[in-house]
Amino acid sequence: MNSLLSLRDLTVLRGACPVVDHITLSVAPGECIGLIGPNGAGKTTLLRGALGLLPAMGESSLAALPARDRARAVAWMPQAREIAWPVTVERLIALGRIPHLPHGARLGPADRAAVEDAIARMGLDAYRTRTATQLSGGEQAQVLIARALAQETPLLIADEPTAGLDPAHQIATMEVFATLAAEGRSVIVSLHDLGLAARHCSRLLMLNRGQLVADGPPAEVLAPARVAEVFGITAFYEDTGDGPVFQPMRVTR
Amino acid sequence: MKLATGLILLVAALFVISLVIGVAAVPAGQSLRALIWDDGTPLAVVMREIRLPRAILAALIGAALGLSGAAMQGYLRNPLAEPGLIGVSGAAALGAVVSLQTGLSLLFPLALPFAALAMAVLAVLLILVLAGPRGSSITLILAGIAISALTGALTSLALNLSPNPFAAADIVFWMMGSLADRSFVHVWLAAPFIAIGAALLFSLGRGLDALTLGEDAAEAMGIGLKGVRLRLILGTAAAVGAATAVAGAIGFVGLVVPHLLRRAVGARPSALLWASALGGAAMVLAADIAVRLILPDRDLKLGVLMALVGAPLFLHLIFRTKREMA
Numbered sequence: 001m002n003s004l005l006s007l008r009d010l011t012v013l014r015g016a017c018p019v020v021d022h023i024t025l026s027v028a029p030g031e032c033i034g035l036i037g038p039n040g041a042g043k044t045t046l047l048r049g050a051l052g053l054l055p056a057m058g059e060s061s062l063a064a065l066p067a068r069d070r071a072r073a074v075a076w077m078p079q080a081r082e083i084a085w086p087v088t089v090e091r092l093i094a095l096g097r098i099p100h101l102p103h104g105a106r107l108g109p110a111d112r113a114a115v116e117d118a119i120a121r122m123g124l125d126a127y128r129t130r131t132a133t134q135l136s137g138g139e140q141a142q143v144l145i146a147r148a149l150a151q152e153t154p155l156l157i158a159d160e161p162t163a164g165l166d167p168a169h170q171i172a173t174m175e176v177f178a179t180l181a182a183e184g185r186s187v188i189v190s191l192h193d194l195g196l197a198a199r200h201c202s203r204l205l206m207l208n209r210g211q212l213v214a215d216g217p218p219a220e221v222l223a224p225a226r227v228a229e230v231f232g233i234t235a236f237y238e239d240t241g242d243g244p245v246f247q248p249m250r251v252t253r
Numbered sequence: 254m255k256l257a258t259g260l261i262l263l264v265a266a267l268f269v270i271s272l273v274i275g276v277a278a279v280p281a282g283q284s285l286r287a288l289i290w291d292d293g294t295p296l297a298v299v300m301r302e303i304r305l306p307r308a309i310l311a312a313l314i315g316a317a318l319g320l321s322g323a324a325m326q327g328y329l330r331n332p333l334a335e336p337g338l339i340g341v342s343g344a345a346a347l348g349a350v351v352s353l354q355t356g357l358s359l360l361f362p363l364a365l366p367f368a369a370l371a372m373a374v375l376a377v378l379l380i381l382v383l384a385g386p387r388g389s390s391i392t393l394i395l396a397g398i399a400i401s402a403l404t405g406a407l408t409s410l411a412l413n414l415s416p417n418p419f420a421a422a423d424i425v426f427w428m429m430g431s432l433a434d435r436s437f438v439h440v441w442l443a444a445p446f447i448a449i450g451a452a453l454l455f456s457l458g459r460g461l462d463a464l465t466l467g468e469d470a471a472e473a474m475g476i477g478l479k480g481v482r483l484r485l486i487l488g489t490a491a492a493v494g495a496a497t498a499v500a501g502a503i504g505f506v507g508l509v510v511p512h513l514l515r516r517a518v519g520a521r522p523s524a525l526l527w528a529s530a531l532g533g534a535a536m537v538l539a540a541d542i543a544v545r546l547i548l549p550d551r552d553l554k555l556g557v558l559m560a561l562v563g564a565p566l567f568l569h570l571i572f573r574t575k576r577e578m579a
Contacts, residue, residue, distance in 0.1 A: 053472055071475030082467030084330035085520040098463050099475045147466065151474070 003028055004155040004186050005050060005074070009058035012042075012049040019045045021210040022058065027155065027188065032181035034197035034218075035190040037207030038231055043190040044079060046207065047157055051076055062155075071099030075151035079159040079190075081140050083132045089143050090128040093118055096150030118149035121176050138165045145173060149180075156180065157188045162196060174200035198222055198237070198246035206230060218244060228252050256517050260531035264312065267538035271308040274545050275299065306437045311541040312534040313440070314432075314500050317447045317492035319533020320526060322507025324454045327461035327522035328485050329390050332515070335508040339380055339393065340400030341373050341490045345497035346428055347404040347411070348372025353424050354411045365427075366442055366498040373494030376400050380486060389468060393482065430501035430556025432541050443495040450492030451530070453484045458523030465522065503556045505563025506533050512570050 006026035012019050020042045027033065035043050049056035051074065052063030062074055075096065083092065096118070097111040107115070119125055122142050127135070132143055145161050156177070162170040170193070177187040178200055188205075191197045197204055197218065204221040206214040208230045214221040219239065227235050232253040237246050272288065273281040277299055286292075288300040321336035328334075337343065352358040352368035383396035408428075415421040460481040463471035472478055496503070510532040511525055518524035537555070540562065544553040 048469070051473055053469060067472075067475040067477060071473065074473070076470060076473035078467060078469040078473075080467055080469070082330075082465075082470070084465045084467070085515070085522065087465065087520045091519060091521065092465070095462060095466060095474075098459060101459075103459065144466070 003061070005188075006061045007050055007059065010046070010049055010060055011057045012045050012054055013057070019210050020049055020056070023212045025205065025212065025215060027186050029154065029184050029186055030181050031186045032178050032200065032202045033186070033188045034201035034204045035188055035207065036192075036194060036197050036204055036221075041207040042210040043207055044159055045210075047076075047159055047188070047190065051157065068099065071151070071153075073153055074155040074157060075148040075153045077144055077148040077156075077158040077161055079163075081137070081144055083140060083144075086131045086133045088128065089124060089130050089132050089135070090115065090119070092132045092143055093124075093146045093150050096147045096152075099151060114150050114152050117152075118146040121149055121179075122146040123172065138169060141165055142169060142173070145176075149176075153185075155186050155188070159190050160192065161189055162191065162193060170196060171200075178202075194222065194227075194231075194235070194248060195246045198244045218246075222246060256514075256528060257531075260528065260535065263535045264531055264538065267535055267542065268308050268312060271311060271538050271542050272300070272304050274542055275304055276549065302436060303434075306435055306440045307432050307541070308538065309440050310432050310435050310443065310499065311538045313444060313447050314496040314503065315506060315534040315537025316530040317450060317496045317533070318503065318506035319510040319529035319531070319536070320451055320454050321489040321492050322533070323511040323522070323525045323529035324457055324461065324485055325489060325507070326511050327457070327525065328464065328481065329394065330464060330467075332512060333508070335504075336489050336493045337401070337504065337507070339376075339397035339486060339489060340404060341376050341380075341494050342497045342502055343401045343404035343408070344376030345369040345373040345494045346502050347408050349427060349498065349501070350408050350411045350424050353427060354415055354420060363438060363442060366439065369498035370442075370446070370494055372404075373490055373498065376404070377486060377490040377494075380490075381483075384482075384486075390482075393486070426554065427501050428556075429554035430503040430559070431544075431552070431554050432500055433552060435499060439499040443499045446491045446495030450488045450490070450495070453488030454492065455526055457481060457484055457488070458526055461522035461526075501554075501556060503537065503559055505559050505567070506536055509563050509566050509570070510536055513566075 003026040008024050010023045011021060023046060037043050048054045050060045050062055052060060062070055065073060094107060094115050097107060097114060100111065119128060122145055124142060124146055132140065141161060141164055148156055148158065162173055165173060174196055177189060180187055181202060201218060204218050205212060206221050213230060214226060222237055227233060232251060233248045234250045234252055235246060235248045273284045279296060284300055287294060287297040291297045318336060325334045325336050325338060326332055348369040348371055349365050352365045357368060358365040379400055380396050384392045412421055412424055415424060460476045463474045463476045468478060511529045514528045514532050515525060518528050540559050541555055544555055544558050547553055
């Protein structure tokens, strides 16, 4: 099976201290992967190191690619939601086509189709002529997810894409990711909402102090003892008739 | 497309107006005829040796300033950025001032612009060392501020130590910026640098568009940020350094022109590049026409007029922004 991302002993140092500590994993097509862990666990650093945006030791199949090829292999939605100029939503989403366009070329039919597909998936049709900088924070997040979708890469990596979204849009966004996985593409999302992670991801990566402490299906990764140790909480977890439900309950420390 | 046509027509019209305006009051048709057919009259000499290079320089320098302003704002993602920010225009001014102060400028006709260019090159090298090969836009801003402050202080020192009031007056007048009494020698000196600078800056469009989403996202889209920054620094330095070397310090063009045109191009940084080049050319041509019309016998300086027009224009932009945010 060809993997979309493989890390071997990926380590990122800040000073002498490893923020990401010897992480080995691989991502196959068709996975919707949630990256979870408490604040400061190294989630963002792991993702940026894997993308080659940070100097890292060890191996990352993505970081090893030339920049142009990498941009066609993976789309990245950073946590900082930056939209510098008052461009229209449609134009902003079309920026995702930059890696596919030859120098100085205009958008072709395939590019337009990709933009339309991204707009349709995120339900942004009514927003296409709005000015992106004038949207609310949650709406901007959706537009930026659509921008990453328009890149049409086999792998999508998003850093806390659901932060600041209302419940309906959180669920809709996770369903978009699950649909991508069902179509054979893969998604890695870092999440703080463990309930969303439990319900919508096919696989969870749990990070604590830079180390990968668990990697597997949600029910396994979210074992009560591990959740207590890593997050310092107790939680309610049950596989109901309507899918798994995970609800954090109390702080234990 | 409409905007491009409009701007090109505007630049062309202002170019022609700039050609037919001058100390010698001659009908426009006769002037233009003398420009095209060298009939050996003094008018032909005036047209070909004085007015034509002046109009060409105005267009070239305006384009250089507008283009580098748009590129700088796009790269720093800040509408308040301007080409002077990296300290190159300050350094070029310092070179010119030193050559005036030491009398070097009297040695041969191009001594002053050469000194200005040499100092601009020195400033670029210093920026590249200070800002480092890696690093974000913030190190570039800091390096630029340091160099601007240093060149400003040294320029003041040169004024402070000027041997006599005439030398001081010379320096002050030069720093106000002007296109009066320039010849084709100046055009041939500035044009190659501005052309190289423009080629570098126009190549940035794609990178600047991607930077709309921030440095991290742009890099992940395959944009080499190091290359973008290097091309920005070298391009701005070549264009603005050469412009300052032949015309002195002309402010506000690089700041105001991208502002005025941003909305018209849908805020796309790549489209703003060529629009600002044309808009800058139009603005400097218009200002150079105005200095000749308003006070023909007092040698009103181009840089002064630009600041007088630019400051209120900028205030207007502030009010417009405030209205939009309300």
